[in-house]
Amino acid sequence: MKRLKLTLILLLGIGVYNGYAQAPLTLKEALKFALQNNQQLAKTKLDEEMGKFKTQEVRSQALPQVNGNGNYTDNLQLAKSILPGDAIGKPGENIVIGFGVKYGASIGAELNQQIYNQSVFTGLKAAKAGEEYYKLATQQSTEDVIYNVTQLYYQLLITQENLKSLDSNILKLTDLVTVTKSQYDNGLAKKIDLDRIKVNLTNYQTQRVQTLNQYTMQVNNLKKIMGMPLQSAFVIPPSSLKDIESSATAVLQYDDANMEDRTELKLLRKQEELQLFQKKAYQAENYPSLSLFGRYSYSGMSNQWMFAKDPVNSTLWYGTSAIGLSLKIPIFDGFGRRSKVSQADVTLRQLKHTMEDTKLALNTQYENAKLTIRTNITAIHSQKENMELANEVYYSTQNNYRLGLASLTDLLNAETSLADAQNAYNAALLQYRLAELDIIKSKGNLRDLLN
Numbered sequence: 001m002k003r004l005k006l007t008l009i010l011l012l013g014i015g016v017y018n019g020y021a022q023a024p025l026t027l028k029e030a031l032k033f034a035l036q037n038n039q040q041l042a043k044t045k046l047d048e049e050m051g052k053f054k055t056q057e058v059r060s061q062a063l064p065q066v067n068g069n070g071n072y073t074d075n076l077q078l079a080k081s082i083l084p085g086d087a088i089g090k091p092g093e094n095i096v097i098g099f100g101v102k103y104g105a106s107i108g109a110e111l112n113q114q115i116y117n118q119s120v121f122t123g124l125k126a127a128k129a130g131e132e133y134y135k136l137a138t139q140q141s142t143e144d145v146i147y148n149v150t151q152l153y154y155q156l157l158i159t160q161e162n163l164k165s166l167d168s169n170i171l172k173l174t175d176l177v178t179v180t181k182s183q184y185d186n187g188l189a190k191k192i193d194l195d196r197i198k199v200n201l202t203n204y205q206t207q208r209v210q211t212l213n214q215y216t217m218q219v220n221n222l223k224k225i226m227g228m229p230l231q232s233a234f235v236i237p238p239s240s241l242k243d244i245e246s247s248a249t250a251v252l253q254y255d256d257a258n259m260e261d262r263t264e265l266k267l268l269r270k271q272e273e274l275q276l277f278q279k280k281a282y283q284a285e286n287y288p289s290l291s292l293f294g295r296y297s298y299s300g301m302s303n304q305w306m307f308a309k310d311p312v313n314s315t316l317w318y319g320t321s322a323i324g325l326s327l328k329i330p331i332f333d334g335f336g337r338r339s340k341v342s343q344a345d346v347t348l349r350q351l352k353h354t355m356e357d358t359k360l361a362l363n364t365q366y367e368n369a370k371l372t373i374r375t376n377i378t379a380i381h382s383q384k385e386n387m388e389l390a391n392e393v394y395y396s397t398q399n400n401y402r403l404g405l406a407s408l409t410d411l412l413n414a415e416t417s418l419a420d421a422q423n424a425y426n427a428a429l430l431q432y433r434l435a436e437l438d439i440i441k442s443k444g445n446l447r448d449l450l451n
Contacts, residue, residue, distance in 0.1 A: 108297025
């Protein structure tokens with residue numbers, strides 16, 4: 001049955017991969033796939049599962065402990081003792097007498113139950129807190145996957161836009177090479193003009209190859225985080241300025257972020273709680289412990305192998321039992337427990353500093369993200385207008401060049417200005433997207449990207 005389920009899962013997985021090869025991969029689809037297949041997240045979930053078993057392990061110490069035992073002994077040489085001969089009518093002599101029998105056997109069981117053991121009780125509370133810590137660790141790992149996938153996805157979007165700009169520029173220069181070559185062939189243009197355009201075209205083609213390689217590496221990195229095989233293929237749908245502007249309006253409504261809700265701080269607080277339990281566990285080692293025990297055994301002794309069928313074999317069997325209380329009182333351990341408690345105190349103070357530093361870092365990240373948002377939304381509009389203007393200047397200069405009213409230098413300068421404007425616009429888009437992602441993370445709303 002398990003093998004059948006595994007086969008069905010694999011077939012479904014192949015269908016998903018083929019679906020990605022045929023259809024665009026949206027951010028939501030990428031995130032959902034990553035949360036199902038990311039290897040690091042899967043390991044964290046196993047840690048959470050292991051935490052439950054650790055709680056069961058600690059809980060077992062508070063439950064009755066029952067052990068069985070058995071033995072069979074062949075006393076090859078019996079223990080000897082010396083008795084004075086006066087006892088048996090031989091005054092002045094020492095008599096060597098063997099004690100015991102050659103064979104012995106016993107079988108029994110022992111039960112122990114903790115009645116009062118502060119270390120065990122503290123351990124139970126710590127184990128429960130440990131389960132909660134592992135759940136928070138899974139939550140943190142989930143948020144990390146969402147953040148990293150989204151970040152790479154945005155980078156892919158911008159790199160994709162850069163490739164489109166390069167393709168557009170290459171197409172323009174290719175047409176210009178064709179026109180200029182025709183003019184050169186007819187004696188209307190200089191060879192140096194044609195060569196300058198070809199040099200620029202080659203530079204753009206080289207830049208395109210480099211950008212394409214960058215895009216491929218970004219795609220591979222995204223697949224790795226998603227847990228997707230490298231041979232899988234997908235298409236990233238483009239993003240528009242209108243979408244960014246609409247999301248910017250919502251993002252700018254964020255005034256203050258409640259950092260206490262951040263998973264990073266929740267994890268640190270849970271670590272502090274666990275460390276407090278550890279300190280109490282060290283302190284509990286100074287307390288007395290009380291336990292109940294019960295024992296029963298059934299033993300046999302014989303001078304012959306007691307399981308022989310010889311009728312003359314005689315084995316004496318008898319039972320013994322006992323119940324009682326066991327009290328352990330720690331008195332002095334060389335100040336070992338006190339040193340452990342002091343170490344726990346230092347760790348707690350370190351955690352407090354870590355929490356304060358983390359709060360400062362999270363607030364700084366949030367404020368910087370808000371500043372970047374405000375700066376880049378303005379930059380996006382400005383660079384959009386600048387790019388459109390540079391595009392108009394380029395086509396106007398190109399027409400004038402063809403009419404002989406502008407020099408090649410003017411045309412190439414206009415083309416360079418257009419390329420710079422396109423790159424600046426795309427860079428502003430990326431910076432905005434990344435700042436928006438940091439804002440969402442600061443608000444603890446990364447899971448909203450799944451909706």
